[in-house]
Amino acid sequence: MLLIDRRTFVSGAVVLAANAKVPRAFAQAPSGPFTLDPLPYAANKNEPHIDAQTMEIHHGRHHAAYVNNLNAAASQHSAIANMPLHQLLGKIADLPENARTAVRNNGGGHANHTMFWQIMGGAGGEPSGDLKAAIDRDLGGFAKFQENFNAAGTRVFGSGWVFVTVTRDGALALVTRPNQDTPLMEGKRVLMGNDVWEHAYYLKYQNRRAEYLKAWWNVLDWDKIAGRYAAAKAETLTI
Ligand code: MN3
Numbered sequence: 488m489l490l491i492d493r494r495t496f497v498s499g500a501v502v503l504a505a506n507a508k509v510p511r512a513f514a515q516a517p518s519g520p521f522t523l524d525p526l527p528y529a530a531n532k533n534e535p536h537i538d539a540q541t542m543e544i545h546h547g548r549h550h551a552a553y554v555n556n557l558n559a560a561a562s563q564h565s566a567i568a569n570m571p572l573h574q575l576l577g578k579i580a581d582l583p584e585n586a587r588t589a590v591r592n593n594g595g596g597h598a599n600h601t602m603f604w605q606i607m608g609g610a611g612g613e614p615s616g617d618l619k620a621a622i623d624r625d626l627g628g629f630a631k632f633q634e635n636f637n638a639a640g641t642r643v644f645g646s647g648w649v650f651v652t653v654t655r656d657g658a659l660a661l662v663t664r665p666n667q668d669t670p671l672m673e674g675k676r677v678l679m680g681n682d683v684w685e686h687a688y689y690l691k692y693q694n695r696r697a698e699y700l701k702a703w704w705n706v707l708d709w710d711k712i713a714g715r716y717a718a719a720k721a722e723t724l725t726i
Pocket of ligand 1: 545549600682684686687
């Protein structure tokens with residue numbers, strides 16, 4: 488039997504588990520029409536709650552792979568290339584059958600992560616103004632909202648997301664979706680959401696998803712989320 492100390496074994500196991508989850512990007516994927524924007528802040532901005540390595544792998548490998556795979560699908564189907572992403576996701580049923588899964592998984596992944604990076608990088612705290620009023624009205628107040636959001640995230644089986652949707656009238660609702668599905672696929676708009684795929688938290692939290700869900704609130708940028716709320720009401724919010 489190999490002699491290996493427990494720390495080496497555990498960290499090795501974590502690295503193996505993390506690498507096993509990293510999708511392989513297409514080396515020859517076309518570079519457009521969809522693009523991966525850089526993270527809007529340094530990868531260590533969300534520490535200690537979300538570590539820099541998780542941010543780098545999550546953005547630079549997972550999100551990049553969704554973009555590359557979506558571009559590969561677009562190179563085969565002009566219908567994919569000719570629509571803005573939020574419209575494309577609302578019209579998956581109209582696409583050729585052999586394009587639907589690629590758009591659902593990779594287009595959904597691109598949209599979800601684009602939103603996700605945007606609403607983090609902040610200092611947490613609480614919303615104010617008309618967003619706070621909407622949370623009080625529709626989600627039972629901020630404390631109840633956090634509790635229900637975290638509970639919903641804990642209940643997602645396997646991979647998926649917890650979202651808050653927003654209507655043009657500013658009404659909010661809490662929903663979960665599996666995999667990379669998004670309410671954009673039903674023509675709805677997303678105010679905010681959290682990624683509960685293991686790749687979002689495994690390096691730091693391993694199997695402790697509930698701990699990750701709780702910590703995530705500390706990195707939210709409520710100014711950005713308030714901006715999304717205003718855009719939803721002005722009907723200019725897309726992704
Ligand atoms: Mn993810």
